[in-house]
Amino acid sequence: MSVQSPISSVNDFVVRFANVNGSGSASANELFARSILRHGVPVSPRNIFPSNIQGLPTWYEVRVTEEGHLGARGGVDMMVAMNPQTWDKDVASIEPGGYLFYDSTKPMPTSKFREDITVIGVPLTAITNSTYTDPRQRQLFKNIIYLGALCALLDLDPKLVEQLIGEQYKGKEKLLSSNVHALHLGRDWALQNLKCPTGLRVKKSDKVGDRIFIEGNSAAALGAVYGGATVCAWYPITPSSSVAEAFTSHCKKYRHDPETGKAKYAIVQGEDELASIGIVIGASWNGARAFTATSGPGISLMTEFIGLSYFAEIPAVIMNIQRAGPSTGMPTRTQQCDVIACAYASHGDTKHVLLFPEDPAEAFEFAAAAFDLAERLQTTIFLMLDLDIGMNHRLCRPLKWDDARQYDRGKVMTAEMLEEGRDFGRYLDVDGDGIPYRTYPGTHPTKGSYFTRGTSRDRYARYSEEGAVYADNMQRLVRKFETAQDMVPRPLQANAAKPTKCGVIYFGSTSPAMDEAIGILESRGHQLDRMRIRAFPFHSSVASFIADHDFVYVVEQNRDAQLRQLIVNENGIDPVRLVPILHYDGTPITARFIANSIGDHQDHLKVTPLRKAVT
């Protein structure tokens, strides 16, 4: 029996499901998360899954958080331990006073439990075996039965769960009724045999508001639809594949000509990443909005073409859903580790625009904006998501679109402009912003054609290996990159409640954990001004922010402090003033980690006496 008081918490706890990949648990686990959401209580779920099809361990974690903390918290209050392979690790990860839910069909020795947790046994296998004869049904409905038991244990309203099942199996009455039946099998057994509810409970609330629940990859794909992308070329790679799959799905719904039924889009699954980016560049060169979605290894393969996009100044949008590298690394684990690789992708002197959305809502907005930026700047734009945003459902503000918005097609010289006698030099800096005009192929019978090439050329696109001509072009590209500073999303800054000489910089999926960590740090007496960087090139306010503080923590999810490197490199800042806070084990960064790392550093600063000069 537990010697520790069981955790008692309403609408603030973490449930983790430990399953075997391929056991069909994913939909039941997601149903659990959505059910809590229907109670008006925010949730933050995360998939932690292996890079294989079936057999290896998989986890699904649901953070129930009335306060709305959407980052990972760390620790588990209730473990639904359905995988014998990971039993010891799963049991060990439960917080003191937490709960262990397991299949008690086969009795286990007490040595397999812990004394400081509450063990809840439900004979799931016995219940399913006595109800179903088909082995597959036994497996699938076992998941729904444990969901039913959790309804009783956590005091969930079964009608709300039934409603969700009804939506899921709309029009499939047989599946609907059998799932509802399984749900009640589990719930009834728990109510009759266990003390329900436990100390962990869900109580109806109104904290969800009008927020939506969506994966970042799906939102980014929707952004591509709204942003006017008509050509998508891609090659499957985790964790980016669902971007192209979602784009396909969205296009099928919203992009068909009403009269002919024909597609106003073209999606090609390339033979590899090289072909995918080649198709994107060819389409963009010819005036269509085009994109590809990939991950780190794909970026490696695309780099030659990315250099061409930079130097020949052809728009391209690449959505990079980052995963743990290098090489194959951990394909199904999250990191922010392609910052440098993307910022300077390809050989020679190159610089690329990076956008760092923090959640699906920004993934949508930035994806749409990426197409404007790509055409405006005539270069590659990277939308830098990661697995944590891309493949997990996140609660976020509703997606918004201004119907008055017009696509910015950039500087395109038309046949009429050419007829007027406008001087067309493909690489001529007409406006002093480094951005030249281009023409689409087929524009005019005798004017405006040019040869696109990756070799050096003059302002009129004529091949040239003259050093001065090459340098002139390279300098204009620098000017263009400087112009981009004011076109990309600006960093967002928030000041601490009290004046402070310490700041923190972070970006992307670290955002929700940081929001929570700031509160924890404040409760420990640490004040931090903060800046969320949303794009590269860095806006001038980044350097100002750093200049305004004695030192600034840079929080990121990679080993080598890549954003910090980029800031130092691009802004000429003394590296000593930027303190790296690095998390890179493949799991999403947590508020606990950030607060502890920064807090310890701050505490250390306070207690360490200044070294006095020896006289």
Place this chain on the structure above:
Amino acid sequence: MTYIAKPKFHHPGLKKNELGYTHRDYEGKISTLCAGCGHDSITASIIEACYELSIEPHRVAKISGIGCSSKTPDYFLGNSHGFNSVHGRMPSVLTGANLANRDLIYLGVSGDGDSASIGFGQFAHSIRRAVNMTYIVENNGVYGLTKGQFSATADRGSKSKKGVTNTDNAIDLVAIALQLGATFVARSFSGDKTQLVPLIAAAIRHKGASFIDVISPCIAFNNHAGSTKSFDYVREHNDAVNRLDVLVGREPISVDYAPGTVQVVEQHDGTRLALRKLDADYDPHDRLGAQTFLQKHAAKGQIVTGLLYVDPDAEDLHTHLDTVETPLNTMDEQALCPGSAVLDKINASLR
């Protein structure tokens, strides 16, 4: 890729085509390839074919990779947009361009290093996707720009200029194109303009993946005894399956052919190809037959030229994707954006 300016004057009596263009309107810059290069002959054939078809030069997009062959688009259709992409990756760039605007004519120019080595995959996949293009490989079996290394189309046993014997088997791009489902497959010889011009013209008119492998001897590094891609060798081993002339649209140009020895092939767009058969039992509609014919003659050391296969009812990638007739690059936010009302509904479905 030259900065040598071509003289602008021309003879006022130059013949004009239906659009009123002369040959000069289809020319590009002066070639900087070696004098006598087979590639220049192919350039001349492309110019001739486009002139004969009365194509508006600016409605052609000419795309290439890297290498001697890939330089040639600079030497024809000076009023067209050209794209010298990266080594071996012309097919993907062309595919993207084609997806963006189905209304232009796409000429893909490549070399044997470009298509049979680094770009072998892209060559294959553009063919199997049925991209509507004319894909011309200027095949000299050697790397010219890097001075004489064997390419993947060099025959086993052939010798380099330095006397090295090639021990690797050759890739026959025509055989591969047939196997991959190209709907227009031909081989020709750069020195046979009479055969090559109508082949290029027919390939341009063909809706679907047209592939022409043109043996084009490298005058500098692969035109010696021991090479199977030299002028002399190809002339001695050439076996043409047919000669063809092009009859454009519904008002055919009169051609000189004897009744009873001509087979007319009507293409999808109404263009007809008149094949003057040299080989009595050769059927250009039989893909399997073409493959067998090719292999049999290759075993004899013969290079088969002519139109080897054509499918008059070919479809292209746009047909397979069922895309709208309107070029995708002309669509604006009105046509593409679902709007805020739809987004509100999407939001509602995500709660």
